[in-house]
Amino acid sequence: MPVNLVSEDELRAALRPHRVNPDTFEAGVRARLEAAQTQQTAEPLARLSPFLRSAAAFLPLEVLAGCQAVPAAAKLAPVGGAYKLLSYLAFPAISLFMLLGATIFSVVKIRSIREKSDLGLDDQQAMYEATRQWWRRHKWGAGVVFAGILTLSVVGATWLLFLFYIVSFGLLLYVLATFAKLGLGNRQIIGRSCLLGLMFLGQVSMISGIGNREIHFLDQMLVAAVFLGGVLALLPFAISSSPLAGIYKSRTAQRNAAFSQWLAAGFMVLLAVPLMALLMHPVLWPATPLRVKRYVESFDQAPQETVSWQHWEVAARWVIDAKLDPDLSNPRRLLAEVISGEQNRYILSSALRVGLLPADQVGQLREYEELRRSLVAAPPGVKPQVITSLAQFDWVIRAAVLRNDLSPQERDLLEKRLHATLENMSNDQYVVLETALRVTQLLDVIERPIDRDQHRAQVQDWLRKFHTTNTGGFRFAGGFKDHLAWPAGVWFAQPGSLEATATGVELMEIYGIPDQLDLNWVRSFLRPSAYRFSDEKWVAAATLDRLNHLPGVTRPTWLEMLYYERTLLAAAVLVGLCIYATLSSPKLRASQSDSQDFPAGRAG
Amino acid sequence: MDLTAFVNAYRGPLIGLLASWGAPWDDAIEIAQDSFSEAWLHRESCGGDWNEPDVFGRWLRGVALNQYRNWARSRWRRRARTVTLAPAILEQAAGATDPEPDEDLESLRQAIERLPTKQRQVVLMHYLEETSVNEVARLLAVSAKTVEGRLYQARQTLRRLLGESLSAAAIGRMLLCL
Numbered sequence: 001m002p003v004n005l006v007s008e009d010e011l012r013a014a015l016r017p018h019r020v021n022p023d024t025f026e027a028g029v030r031a032r033l034e035a036a037q038t039q040q041t042a043e044p045l046a047r048l049s050p051f052l053r054s055a056a057a058f059l060p061l062e063v064l065a066g067c068q069a070v071p072a073a074a075k076l077a078p079v080g081g082a083y084k085l086l087s088y089l090a091f092p093a094i095s096l097f098m099l100l101g102a103t104i105f106s107v108v109k110i111r112s113i114r115e116k117s118d119l120g121l122d123d124q125q126a127m128y129e130a131t132r133q134w135w136r137r138h139k140w141g142a143g144v145v146f147a148g149i150l151t152l153s154v155v156g157a158t159w160l161l162f163l164f165y166i167v168s169f170g171l172l173l174y175v176l177a178t179f180a181k182l183g184l185g186n187r188q189i190i191g192r193s194c195l196l197g198l199m200f201l202g203q204v205s206m207i208s209g210i211g212n213r214e215i216h217f218l219d220q221m222l223v224a225a226v227f228l229g230g231v232l233a234l235l236p237f238a239i240s241s242s243p244l245a246g247i248y249k250s251r252t253a254q255r256n257a258a259f260s261q262w263l264a265a266g267f268m269v270l271l272a273v274p275l276m277a278l279l280m281h282p283v284l285w286p287a288t289p290l291r292v293k294r295y296v297e298s299f300d301q302a303p304q305e306t307v308s309w310q311h312w313e314v315a316a317r318w319v320i321d322a323k324l325d326p327d328l329s330n331p332r333r334l335l336a337e338v339i340s341g342e343q344n345r346y347i348l349s350s351a352l353r354v355g356l357l358p359a360d361q362v363g364q365l366r367e368y369e370e371l372r373r374s375l376v377a378a379p380p381g382v383k384p385q386v387i388t389s390l391a392q393f394d395w396v397i398r399a400a401v402l403r404n405d406l407s408p409q410e411r412d413l414l415e416k417r418l419h420a421t422l423e424n425m426s427n428d429q430y431v432v433l434e435t436a437l438r439v440t441q442l443l444d445v446i447e448r449p450i451d452r453d454q455h456r457a458q459v460q461d462w463l464r465k466f467h468t469t470n471t472g473g474f475r476f477a478g479g480f481k482d483h484l485a486w487p488a489g490v491w492f493a494q495p496g497s498l499e500a501t502a503t504g505v506e507l508m509e510i511y512g513i514p515d516q517l518d519l520n521w522v523r524s525f526l527r528p529s530a531y532r533f534s535d536e537k538w539v540a541a542a543t544l545d546r547l548n549h550l551p552g553v554t555r556p557t558w559l560e561m562l563y564y565e566r567t568l569l570a571a572a573v574l575v576g577l578c579i580y581a582t583l584s585s586p587k588l589r590a591s592q593s594d595s596q597d598f599p600a601g602r603a604g
Numbered sequence: 605m606d607l608t609a610f611v612n613a614y615r616g617p618l619i620g621l622l623a624s625w626g627a628p629w630d631d632a633i634e635i636a637q638d639s640f641s642e643a644w645l646h647r648e649s650c651g652g653d654w655n656e657p658d659v660f661g662r663w664l665r666g667v668a669l670n671q672y673r674n675w676a677r678s679r680w681r682r683r684a685r686t687v688t689l690a691p692a693i694l695e696q697a698a699g700a701t702d703p704e705p706d707e708d709l710e711s712l713r714q715a716i717e718r719l720p721t722k723q724r725q726v727v728l729m730h731y732l733e734e735t736s737v738n739e740v741a742r743l744l745a746v747s748a749k750t751v752e753g754r755l756y757q758a759r760q761t762l763r764r765l766l767g768e769s770l771s772a773a774a775i776g777r778m779l780l781c782l
Contacts, residue, residue: 005759032641
């Protein structure tokens with residue numbers, strides 16, 4: 001069956017009235033092209049959207065364009081309403097990334113030109129003057145931005161700070177990309193501006209103690225390392241656009257200038273790489289079980305005496321509990337020196353808790369007999385007394401059990417005294433969490449184990465009270481504090497301590513995790529940190545592992561990890577944006593190169 | 605390729621495309637001229653070798669879509685364009701008016717308006733200036749075969765639509781043919 005179609009001739013005839021004259025049409029296109037090109041030459045920014053024009057009013061266009069856009073900038077009519085508000089959002093990134101670089105490089109360049117010759121000084125001085133005028137015009141806004149950065153960093157709201165910068169930089173990126181298409185700005189200008197901005201943020205991150213007041217699982221010094229990484233990535237662009245480049249006319253002078261640039265860059269790399277390694281120390285050299293074991297085995301010096309021994313003890317007991325089978329010959333030798341010396345009671349307690357001292361050496365402990373007798377002395381008719389400073393007597397009870405020097409009656413008496421000590425904790429103004437742990441452990445040692453169910457509520461209540469989200473002295477929030485109350489007259493809040501937190505985690509192993517205690521805070525306190533050197537690193541790692549293996553504890557999910565590490569992610573996004581902004585900017589052209597005193601060959 | 609070659613290759617399909625989106629013919633011509641101008645001015649940004657017909661065709665379509673959206677968004681701008689129409693185009697438009705309108709052709713134009721979007725699109729793009737299906741295909745980012753298929757379907761649909769409202773004169777002509 002033939003298909004009945006409308007003929008093509010009919011269709012052409014139907015549409016013929018709408019045809020245009022090809023010559024007239026092309027003439028119209030050419031007229032438009034001519035008008036657009038004329039307008040673009042005269043007013044390169046006139047065709048921009050209202051937002052871009054508003055943002056351009058804030059941008060130091062003279063600096064971006066190397067003084068080429070001054071007439072264009074002068075013709076910019078300010079816009080109002082929402083567009084102006086939107087452009088204010090780009091203001092922080094403009095003031096940090098654009099002007100910081102512009103100011104520093106202009107000053108350095110003018111100085112170096114003055115030293116060498118007068119050539120090119122007018123342009124540079126004009127650029128410097130433009131930057132100065134910009135500062136004068138926006139000094140209050142810029143001041144508020146810098147004050148805001150420092151305030152947000154100091155109060156710990158780094159996440160908010162970086163989010164703000166990401167939004168701001170995103171807007172700036174859009175503006176710069178549009179301007180780059182118009183020939184305003186180039187890769188070198190954007191690159192060095194971003195480099196200085198990142199360097200500033202990196203330094204702020206390092207000195208402000210970011211993330212100390214928030215929950216994080218990774219060391220927030222990594223944020224500074226990320227910024228430094230961005231600085232290193234952008235360094236090649238800064239070298240090719242160094243203010244020292246291009247001012248030397250002779251070949252030898254240019255070689256010397258190039259050498260100076262590479263020397264400066266090399267110095268920066270030498271400075272930045274070790275600093276990054278230091279900041280990334282917890283990631284590059286994490287506290288693995290093998291490393292903790294090596295620390296425990298190599299303990300042959302105690303520079304801080306009692307504290308060093310206490311730290312070693314936490315790591316050593318974890319290594320033993322983890323069945324890593326450490327060789328304790330070095331610590332034993334160190335203990336022998338302690339025994340032959342002043343016989344520090346705290347050190348003896350630590351050594352006996354780990355099991356360093358065999359029963360046949362107890363006789364060498366000078367105070368043993370006297371202290372043992374005082375512990376089990378029970379005057380008739382007197383209630384069992386509280387053992388004051390239990391930490392000092394811990395070793396005596398352990399040594400007595402080791403030598404089997406305690407009769408059943410003496411054990412009963414000790415049990416009563418230990419219970420009395422535990423009950424006294426509620427009344428003691430200077431109570432420490434360690435007392436509860438030692439009482440529990442010693443009752444086990446004398447084979448009179450505590451009724452955990454009976455004391456669970458009380459101990460968990462203490463754990464809640466000792467837990468703190470205060471910070472101070474480079475300590476993170478979320479640990480357990482040493483004392484319930486500070487002595488009178490101390491004005492700052494008591495932060496958590498590593499030793500008390502190790503004790504708290506061990507108590508949770510025995511008595512369970514209290515309700516309403518967010519373990520992520522404790523994890524955050526114990527996170528690996530570039531600020532934790534030597535033994536503290538191992539203590540934190542051992543305690544964190546204990547915490548993660550508490551009964552019923554689940555690890556943070558990926559979503560939680562992403563949420564709590566949002567500052568780090570934000571920093572990485574910011575660095576990525578800077579690199580993208582630099583790489584997506586057009587390369588320096590020869591004409592720009594001349595006007596900006598950069599060597600054309602180097603501009604690429 | 606130079607500007608003239610590009611304009612000659614895509615003028616008809618582009619005006620047809622814009623008309624198929626809903627722009628009146630006079631405005632479609634204006635928007636097409638704006639689109640050619642913009643696309644040529646920023647051809648380096650098209651993300652490929654703009655000398656390639658496929659690349660430039662895609663780029664031109666994107667620019668035209670933006671131009672059309674701008675036109676549709678601001679009616680005042682559209683009115684302004686109408687006012688500033690080139691006198692030559694106005695004369696041409698005036699001259700294009702058929703003094704004795706052909707009833708059959710008018711029926712056909714109305715039927716074209718009633719075609720499904722994709723079919724109307726290819727009809728307007730292809731038959732406005734008898735452009736090759738290749739250019740139409742490039743602007744629409746489809747294959748030439750697809751364009752041919754749609755044209756065939758469109759002609760079939762048009763016959764059906766015209767059959768529903770066949771004029772007396774047309775019936776007479778058909779009888780004469782028999």
